[in-house]
Amino acid sequence: MKRYYPVIILFITIVVIQILTFVTGKGYMLTQLTMSAYYVLVAVGLCMVMGYAGQISLGQAGFFAIGGYTTAFLTTIDFSDKAGTAIYKLLDTLGLLITKETLYGDTIMHMSPWVSLVSAVIIAGITAYLLGIPVLKLKGHYLAMATMGFGIIIYRLVLGTKIFGEADGISNVPSFTIFPGLELSGDFSTRISNYYIAWLLVIAAILLMVNLINSRVGRALRSLHGGEDASDAMGVDTARYKVIVFVIGAVFAALAGFFMTHYNGGIGPSEAGVGKSVRYVAIVAVGGMANIWGSLVMGLILNFLSLRGVFGHFDDAVFGVILVVMMMFMPEGFIRIAVYRDIKSFFHKILNRRKVEKIKLEHSHE
Amino acid sequence: MSPEQILQYIFAGITVGSIYAFVAIGYNIIYNTTGIINFAQGEFVMLGGMISFTLSKFMHLLPAIILAVLITAAIGGLIEIVFIRRMRKSSVLGMVVVTIGISILLREAALYIWDEQIRALSFFTGTEISSVNILGARISPQVLWVLGVTSIIVGGLYLFFKFTLTGQAMRACSENSRAAKLCGIKTDSMVNLSFMLSAGIGALGGCVVSPLTQTHYAMGTDLAIKGFIVAILGGLGNPIAAVAAGLILGLLESFSISILPMAYKDVISVIILLIILVVKPSGLFGSKQASSLKDF
Numbered sequence: 001m002k003r004y005y006p007v008i009i010l011f012i013t014i015v016v017i018q019i020l021t022f023v024t025g026k027g028y029m030l031t032q033l034t035m036s037a038y039y040v041l042v043a044v045g046l047c048m049v050m051g052y053a054g055q056i057s058l059g060q061a062g063f064f065a066i067g068g069y070t071t072a073f074l075t076t077i078d079f080s081d082k083a084g085t086a087i088y089k090l091l092d093t094l095g096l097l098i099t100k101e102t103l104y105g106d107t108i109m110h111m112s113p114w115v116s117l118v119s120a121v122i123i124a125g126i127t128a129y130l131l132g133i134p135v136l137k138l139k140g141h142y143l144a145m146a147t148m149g150f151g152i153i154i155y156r157l158v159l160g161t162k163i164f165g166e167a168d169g170i171s172n173v174p175s176f177t178i179f180p181g182l183e184l185s186g187d188f189s190t191r192i193s194n195y196y197i198a199w200l201l202v203i204a205a206i207l208l209m210v211n212l213i214n215s216r217v218g219r220a221l222r223s224l225h226g227g228e229d230a231s232d233a234m235g236v237d238t239a240r241y242k243v244i245v246f247v248i249g250a251v252f253a254a255l256a257g258f259f260m261t262h263y264n265g266g267i268g269p270s271e272a273g274v275g276k277s278v279r280y281v282a283i284v285a286v287g288g289m290a291n292i293w294g295s296l297v298m299g300l301i302l303n304f305l306s307l308r309g310v311f312g313h314f315d316d317a318v319f320g321v322i323l324v325v326m327m328m329f330m331p332e333g334f335i336r337i338a339v340y341r342d343i344k345s346f347f348h349k350i351l352n353r354r355k356v357e358k359i360k361l362e363h364s365h366e
Numbered sequence: 367m368s369p370e371q372i373l374q375y376i377f378a379g380i381t382v383g384s385i386y387a388f389v390a391i392g393y394n395i396i397y398n399t400t401g402i403i404n405f406a407q408g409e410f411v412m413l414g415g416m417i418s419f420t421l422s423k424f425m426h427l428l429p430a431i432i433l434a435v436l437i438t439a440a441i442g443g444l445i446e447i448v449f450i451r452r453m454r455k456s457s458v459l460g461m462v463v464v465t466i467g468i469s470i471l472l473r474e475a476a477l478y479i480w481d482e483q484i485r486a487l488s489f490f491t492g493t494e495i496s497s498v499n500i501l502g503a504r505i506s507p508q509v510l511w512v513l514g515v516t517s518i519i520v521g522g523l524y525l526f527f528k529f530t531l532t533g534q535a536m537r538a539c540s541e542n543s544r545a546a547k548l549c550g551i552k553t554d555s556m557v558n559l560s561f562m563l564s565a566g567i568g569a570l571g572g573c574v575v576s577p578l579t580q581t582h583y584a585m586g587t588d589l590a591i592k593g594f595i596v597a598i599l600g601g602l603g604n605p606i607a608a609v610a611a612g613l614i615l616g617l618l619e620s621f622s623i624s625i626l627p628m629a630y631k632d633v634i635s636v637i638i639l640l641i642i643l644v645v646k647p648s649g650l651f652g653s654k655q656a657s658s659l660k661d662f
Contacts, residue, residue, distance in 0.1 A: 050459075054459070056459050056462060056463075134640075134644040135640070135643070135644070137644075138643055138644075138647070139458070140458035140459070140462070141403040141458060141462060142598075142643055142647060144462045145403075145591075145594050145598075145639065145643070146639070146640060146643050148591065149591070149636040149639050149640055150636075150640070152591065152632060152633075152636050153633050153636050153637070156629065156630065156632050156633045156636075157630075157633065159629060160627060160629025160630055160633075161629075274587060278466055278470070281463060281466075282463075282467075285463055313478075314474070316470055316473075316474055317470065317471065317474035319470065320467045320468075320469075320470030320471040320474060321467070321471065322467075323463050323464065323466060323467030323470070324449065324464055324467035324468060324471065327453070327460045327463050327464045327467065328449065328452055328453060328464065331460055
């Protein structure tokens with residue numbers, strides 16, 4: 001039970017933040033908080049790959065894009081003129097076609113987002129599996145470059161392919177009705193419910209990971225990080241576990257991409273860029289690598305500030321500074337108990353010095 | 367395709383390949399002395415082009431380029447002292463992250479010092495429309511400059527590493543830095559020298575190709591990736607093989623444009639990287655035995 005306390009605290013915090021924004025009349029902030037939640041989901045998945053399995057991935061934005069573009073592509077094809085085709089009949093009998101009226105009174109039919117949700121997860125999972133088997137045999141620089149290479153391929157493909165909208169991306173992605181009354185969209189009226197959808201998704205992901213970390217798989221992963229050869233020698237199937245974690249991280253990223261695309265109503269190639277992948281790595285690094293809660297808190301803070309435009313022109317520079325400073329001075333991350341201990345002892349020292357000086361002064365007066 | 371056209375593609379490929387080779391040589395020099403892949407290598411090329419462009423407004427081209435190379439080399443040395451030296455004991459993962467961070471900082475600094483405009487040095491000889499006729503193909507004289515400088519650098523490096531005491535000391539560091547230290551070689555200054563050397567070479571490359579390919583503050587990332595592909599293709603740690611690999615990749619890219627859309631050009635080279643990494647990580651010219659001893 002104890003392992004769930006932080007999850008409960010997280011849930012309470014989420015509710016408190018929502019109430020605070022409501023009370024103070026800053027409801028508009030929920031939009032950025034919702035988007036941050038989806039980026040946090042990617043970071044949490046990457047935290048598993050980097051922190052627990054010890055494998056760097058500079059291609060996480062590629063998986064995000066796979067999720068986003070899959071749904072954007074599938075749900076924007078108009079089926080109304082394809083009435084006779086086999087795929088139309090199949091989708092129609094399954095009730096997976098949604099009819100809608102456009103602004104100009106034309107009827108369009110598009111695929112249900114449920115289909116694209118399943119497709120996005122499957123495509124991202126299979127891609128990660130096929131990529132992971134050869135690539136995760138590499139280490140260090142080679143692994144970093146290979147995953148970055150994957151990210152670049154995805155970026156170039158979406159940027160250069162006409163059906164993915166080239167530099168414009170895909171817009172007019174329909175909203176996703178999860179069940180009647182609950183809609184995933186960026187519409188003003190659904191802002192609060194969308195905030196909860198996003199964060200409940202993050203909580204679900206974290207519950208899954210907390211359980212995974214404290215299971216046989218989690219112990220195997222930690223041994224992997226500690227020393228791959230040693231855990232190999234103890235009979236841990238290191239290659240298999242690495243691929244499993246890589247696939248989980250990729251699916252998290254694809255889910256985030258899927259939800260974000262429906263929330264924003266579109267996706268552009270910048271979401272697939274290498275810069276985004278580097279950001280996810282930066283967030284996990286600040287969070288302390290093998291620390292889901294660190295990744296969550298730092299992911300929320302940094303993404304929220306970045307989306308609110310607090311960093312202004314220095315947006316990229318801030319993430320660069322974070323990467324360098326964290327790795328040089330705090331490779332264990334910012335969110336950890338030792339830091340508080342250091343801060344505490346630092347203040348103790350200052351206070352004590354004052355006391356000592358006071359005593360000295362008093363003595364000299366005598 | 368007519369023979370002249372093929373020749374034209376070959377020259378274009380060799381030019382692009384030479385740029386990649388410049389970056390790859392830089393990777394190799396630093397890798398040899400430290401075991402680090404410096405992801406900021408592409409930024410040195412950008413800095414070379416940018417600084418020489420600014421300086422060329424105040425002086426002749428030649429002193430501007432020399433000064434730009436020296437300044438960039440100093441920046442490289444400074445980066446080593448400030449960042450890399452403290453990180454010596456950290457993991458490969460940490461090094462990857464730090465050098466990526468440094469590359470972002472250099473890029474952002476360039477954006478604020480200059481701006482997002484594309485700049486180009488003036489042509490060394492002639493103008494953008496002057497051309498030389500070689501066997502029917504018409505090429506810019508700047509291409510000959512690029513090829514000339516590349517050959518001089520490769521030859522110079524070969525002589526430096528083979529015959530000078532400093533070069534031999536640097537090679538000793540790459541063989542076994544502990545043993546080198548015991549022999550009285552100042553390994554710290556050798557590492558520093560390797561950063562200065564590769565920054566300087568990158569900057570020189572940036573100056574020579576600037577009239578042809580232009581200089582942009584964000585050009586470093588693409589170059590870093592292409593340079594890495596070339597370094598791996600040739601076998602990590604072998605600067606001379608990097609030139610051959612650079613030419614191969616340049617030619618492949620230039621001919622791929624005639625078959626595939628331009629937008630997919632980068633996809634091809636990245637796929638080559640993935641194939642090489644999986645099938646033969648020691649590279650085309652590297653020995654399998656030697657690479658299995660290295661710690662990646």
